[in-house]
Amino acid sequence: MNSVCSTSCLRRLGVMSVRSLLPSGPRSHVRGTVGHPGLQTALRQTRGLPRLQAEAVKPQSHGCTWSGRGRKDNVRQGLGETFQASLGLVLLPALAPGSLGLSEYRWIFEDLVSVGSVGVGLPGLVSLGIFLNPMFEAMPRIRKLGHVGDMPMLPYSAMASMGSVWTAYGLLLSNPAVWTPNLCASLLGVYYMFVYCRHCPDLGHLLTGHVLKVLATMLFSAAAYGFLPHDLALSMLGLTGNVMTIFMFGGPLTAIRTVVREQNTRALNLGFTCAVNLNCILWFFYAYFMLDDPYIYLQDGVGIILATIQLGLFARYGVQRH
Template identity: 30%
Template sequence: LTGNVASLFLFLVPTYTFKRIIKNKSTEQFSGIPYVMAFLNCLLTAWYGLPFITSSNILVTTINGTGATIELIYVLIFLLYAPNKQKRKILAIFVLVLVAFAAAAVISVLVFHGKNRELFCGIASTVFSIVMYAAPLSIIRLVITTKSVEYMPFLLSFAAILSCTSWFIYAILGMDPYIGISTGVGLTLGIVQLILYFCYCDKKILNKKTFAVEESQQNMDNGHNNDVKLYLP
């Protein structure tokens, strides 16, 4: 239950980002790849939690089914406001995601049975969960390059840590290695993002203050020059 609440919080945090996208009618420097990967991860994890795949994992299915719906809405909004080049890229990845999930679902039902089916779905879920958690690496690179955390919201990194911590404990208690491995990787990357945030958030504020001081000084200088001109013959 704690994992469900934490995951729902994680899924809802980007609403602030998408309010900004809708308001500005632009995706700016935000990346759509993490949301597409999150959509695929939710689909595969929800499938993995179904009773005919694994037992006693129904809560995994319910929260990830909810997450898949939310992430789909994010992806559609992103496609609506993204520039054409980025839109084509995200749309191509989205189509591949749907094909990958459909293929995994069909293969798991027609080819594998019993423990082998659980093994196949567990590995698929783990691999794409790691891909999802690794997707923000492009944002991490942007943060280091620009020395700004504007496009890496604090709440998103914090929510990822809460969610991964809850599910990592769930995996340990339930002896579920597939959920444990993926959330362990996610927890590590979430901590990295949080460290970067604290490294660069003060610099962002400092840069804004410095800009404000310079602008104020420039206005004063301009005003002084204007006063001088008034007394010139």
């Protein structure tokens, strides 16, 4: 109905414009001069007028663009708005990343314990507890036996390497809550490696393997922090830390397969599994709700899943001592 009215109106506009271009005179004179040069010129000038007016009027009356590119832009914009609306229905604003960035309780996750301008929050304190665990279990046993036995060096070299990567990452963020516990992890990892090498007869193999890789990772972290642009350094360090974490997930996955195959939990440590689960939950909460940092919360989200599976195995098969 609107299009019919618009067409009739445009036709009238065309006729009126033609009449405005004709020479003034009686109506009979206009009718009798169909071949009049002024009339032919007016008709040629107004032949495209309705089309131009339609292109100008239709977007105003219907709120859309009639060109092909305009239609694609409108469709794309509509799909984007629909997706955002659907995401808003699925994910409440209170559960969105960074929704607690201005929370009054943020100090619990950043400055629970502070010395000057350097603070450590609850996630960092739990991480420090995990990093200090070998100091009271594995290291005294190695010194007492005089050799490392069948203990692997990978946990300590991985601690030193990943600690150096996340220390540089936290320094780029200017966030002591991130770099302080990871700096401690890097230093403790180096110390554990030193004790391990002193009590290991196959020292040459370790130097070509773990030690050189740790040194290379530390040099890479220092170079990224000191020489790369800020955003590029953050991306490279964040991706490197996540790749290393994925490789480290091989240990828990192997332990899960062993438990399922043997149908007992001798390959797992209940206390350590609970501590790792708590650590991942705290870091995920802090990085997701307060920092909105996917480089941190993605890896801890995967860690939560693996630790929860291990706790489920304890519930299924019980707790067996080593």
